[in-house]
Amino acid sequence: MTDFSKTRALFHLPDGLVYLDGNSLGPLPKKAVDKTATMMREEWGEMLIRGWNAAGWMAQPRQVGDRVGRLIGAPEGSVVLGDTLSIKVYQALASALELRPQRKVVLSDNGNFPTDLYMASGLIQSLDKGHELKIVAPEEVEDAIDDTVAALMLTEVDYRTGRLHDMKRLTEKAHAAGALAIWDLAHSAGALPVDLAGADADFAVGCTYKYLNGGPGAPAFIYVAPRLAEKVRPALSGWLGHDAPFAFDLDYRAGRGIDRMRVGTPPVIALAALDAALDAWEGVDMADLRAASIRLSERFIVEVERRCPDLTLGSPRDPEQRGSQVSFLHDNGYAIMQALIAHDVIGDFRAPNAMRFGFTPLYLGEDEVVAGAERLERILVERLWDRPEFHERAAVT
Amino acid sequence: MTDFSKTRALFHLPDGLVYLDGNSLGPLPKKAVDKTATMMREEWGEMLIRGWNAAGWMAQPRQVGDRVGRLIGAPEGSVVLGDTLSIKVYQALASALELRPQRKVVLSDNGNFPTDLYMASGLIQSLDKGHELKIVAPEEVEDAIDDTVAALMLTEVDYRTGRLHDMKRLTEKAHAAGALAIWDLAHSAGALPVDLAGADADFAVGCTYKYLNGGPGAPAFIYVAPRLAEKVRPALSGWLGHDAPFAFDLDYRAGRGIDRMRVGTPPVIALAALDAALDAWEGVDMADLRAASIRLSERFIVEVERRCPDLTLGSPRDPEQRGSQVSFLHDNGYAIMQALIAHDVIGDFRAPNAMRFGFTPLYLGEDEVVAGAERLERILVERLWDRPEFHERAAVT
Structure with a gap:
């Protein structure tokens, strides 16, 4: 116990x-205060630029990702930290829509957190390819899954009511209809058992400042099912998602697996605080x-x-x-x-x-x-x- | 002196x-260690969720933005902090391309930092509208500005050589050709005098962990010329760029001015460290x-x-x-x-x-x-x- x-x-x-x-x-x-202060003093202060290698800063988004992954049923190496939840939603949805180019519907519900819907709308407007963001009531989602749906995009736990979607069942339904499933775990990670692998989710995103106690504005995470990770094109193709960031090539070449969902320089100080917070879950x-x-x-x-x-x-x-x-x-x-x-x-x-x-x-x-x-x-x-x-x-x- | x-x-x-x-x-x-620790202990620790209002966390991206703005010749209220430089480049370019829908060329140079080029390529591929990323040598930029160019996207100081572009002259040239100018100030902000308003730049982005000493992975900033700020559509339309984030509307409505370039929850701990670092510039x-x-x-x-x-x-x-x-x-x-x-x-x-x-x-x-x-x-x-x-x-x- x-x-x-x-x-x-x-x-x-x-x-x-x-x-x-x-x-x-x-x-x-x-312990987060001291651990963050120690990171700042001993790593940033003493190592300076050398901290990227010597203190492992560059590897941190993956290492902390694995710690989060263990709480949400994600295998090692399938989760990476960085950016905000909004950005991670955008990445997941942009990649999903490219995997289903013939389909035009993004299905969500009105219990999804607004930023997910806003990011989807913004993406759809940029793509300008006739996609439709279809928003139904939570209890109508299951019946609305059909073969027009490219991506089912839901927050597992409704931010207003706490209503819990059946991730496994809806993902199965989505897959049976040929759609992909994107799960926002903002109110799930650290709140209840989550089994991304068991539910066969395609993408998942979440934040770490709620039940994971990472502090205000702590970085977000993204999961891509390993079977898809090397098939997705990262829409936000930043240098740290490049296969060889320090080759400084002029052309982008997506990194391996979940690494391609990295974008810019990792938020090292915030990750130190989050890493300390995650100790509570051991x-x-x-x-x-x-x-x-x-x-x-x-x-x-x-x-x-x-x-x-x-x-x-x-x-x-x-x-x-x-x-x-x-x-x-x-x-x-x-x-x-x-x-x-x-x-x-x-x-x-x-x-x-x-x-x-x-x-x-x-x-x-x-x-x-x-x-x-x-x-x-x-x-x-x-x-x-x-x-x-x-x-x-x-x-x- | x-x-x-x-x-x-x-x-x-x-x-x-x-x-x-x-x-x-x-x-x-x-002072950054103590100020960050104090923020964590006294604000996060004691105020908890109330810190968003009581400690001014929600206003911080704009307040710190004004401090950065004073170093780069940006008027009050035209700069906001958040995300990484890569994300800010994407926002600026996406908005710029929509302002010049008839033009298809993004002009840059091979001295631009690769992530700017990668983000542009990723955006162009997502848009799928026949845009071209044209990369020339730094000394060829001026002659390559013509009426096919939608956006001139340059890093003012070449990351490899330190070569300095003439921001004012190239921006004038771009405007004369009907193009918009996006300046990456990664190696400029805090490195030399910058006068965004004087140069009439359209967009600018930058990072704060180099010459501004904000710490590893410190947040990025974006500037939009006030004359454009309410004309741009934010491609990354997150909830904190919404006109009324806490109304939780289902539809996105862009916020006022530079606020629409905010995306997700601000990185409060990192902003505390950066804010302390900026004291050195007083x-x-x-x-x-x-x-x-x-x-x-x-x-x-x-x-x-x-x-x-x-x-x-x-x-x-x-x-x-x-x-x-x-x-x-x-x-x-x-x-x-x-x-x-x-x-x-x-x-x-x-x-x-x-x-x-x-x-x-x-x-x-x-x-x-x-x-x-x-x-x-x-x-x-x-x-x-x-x-x-x-x-x-x-x-x-």
Whole structure:
């Protein structure tokens, strides 16, 4: 059994704070500060340019990629870190569309995170070949898979509701229809067991600042199924995806395997912080994590529904149908969430009316979940949310 | 007059090391470690998700952009940080080509850094509209500008030779021919005075880990001339370039001005390190910097030519025609450079035969330049380079 009291000790959490937003930004792993400072001082400071070889900076996107890969069922050498999730979505989709030149439909759902849809639209407009971004409701995806679809592009866990797609089943369906499947694991990696190889996914992308605790703006990752890795043309053909970057040839020649999905110079400082954060996963059994996550979210739902009858559950009731987050809906959700945050319970808000709460067994216990529900109750009962300062929208919600 | 002894005191340089590679990776600014650690501990650690508003993380790409902008003659609000240089080149070129839909030529030179050419090739292949990447010799660029050219895409300072293009003149020529001009400032920003507004450049991109000392893999920047900023369609249309990212609309609507060139979540930790590094530029007069840079590079050339007759100058002899770096050519340049590095003089090597040396008055003095030339002499005279270990190619040169 995974000992979550041990993993919890690895994180810094401010005293008295109930943090139910690890689905948006994971907390600081205590060792990340020192490890990052040490990298800066001893590697950058002392080795300077030599760090690219001597400290292994150039190999880091692949090495950290393998660490992430182990959490998502990806074989060694099939995941690489770099850029942002948006860029990685673009790469995956651009490559997928070229593999299915006769087909014109990109199928997604309205629970996909907007940036995935925006990047797809931008790509489609650039290609100017008559592609269509078809957006259906999550429950309509399966029936919408047909032989016009070039790529099925979904976020496994809906960012608003936590609704979980059946990756294996939908990928099979896509393949049976001759389409490729691209999975965004932003709310999956580190949140629940993922088996990319077992599901036979074609591409996957994800970010590392949510459940993987890499810090604000930590680099993204991309997975390409090994059977496809050398067949894809990288649309973003940067020098570090070249077969021989330091030959400085004038012509691009795609690198081997997943290396061709590298683009520019790797973000070494950010990768040092992320690498430190990933230490927390050593020895964690993903089945234990999932069981603990469900225990926490079920308890939260029970407590909130009992205490706060004005709130409507915005997530699937069956925990097997959810990722590791739960939403409750209320027309004044924004103000309620601001009041809750002011009372040291942190979740977040997603327009138009969803209050989101994330459950992260690595550092969150049942007592805190109950405390969060209690404070939510008090804010509703005493209408503490109904003050001007809580209605004012901040830039970031 | 700028006091370079003061700026020098801001950097950590290992004892006894002569660092002539600030054109590849700037050294560690002493305060960067603490400032980054403080950001991680006090902002990420204590504020958690609230840091996006409370610590100003979301505004940082623009704020740091303005700091960089002041060094390159860009008006407030016209520069934004994020991604890598390769990605920024792609954005600039994709937008430029859409502004000139009837034209099919991207004109560049063989002194452009390969990733710029690779990204252009990748884009052209994706667009599949018959664009041509025309690569000429640097001295042939001016004559090759004609009314077939959609975009002139150049790196102002040649990464191999230090040869400096005349940005103002070539931009004028491009505009007269109806073309747009994209300038890569990788070897210019912080290396010499740049006046983007004065040159009427259309787009500019650059990296911040060379002369701006932001650390390995520090984020890139992009400039779009304010007169164009709201006319360009962002090809990489990520959510943070959206007019209202936190409305989570399904449709993309480009943000105002330079904001539309943002893509994904900003790299907050890396931006903290870069922001600390940029403090070194407060009070630096770029004309003083240029004069000091020329003094250093001229002295180096004199010393090396006097001491090392086997080496051939690979850079323009006229300092006004150079950026802030000098190359010397030798068939065994790779091994010689490795031996030099082993003797604590750090430059780098660019295939096929160029040893590069960068001159960075912020932290480099004339004594070190002379010491570097002396050690180079010794390595050549005593053939210290001719050992097996110095011939072995490392992954990164």
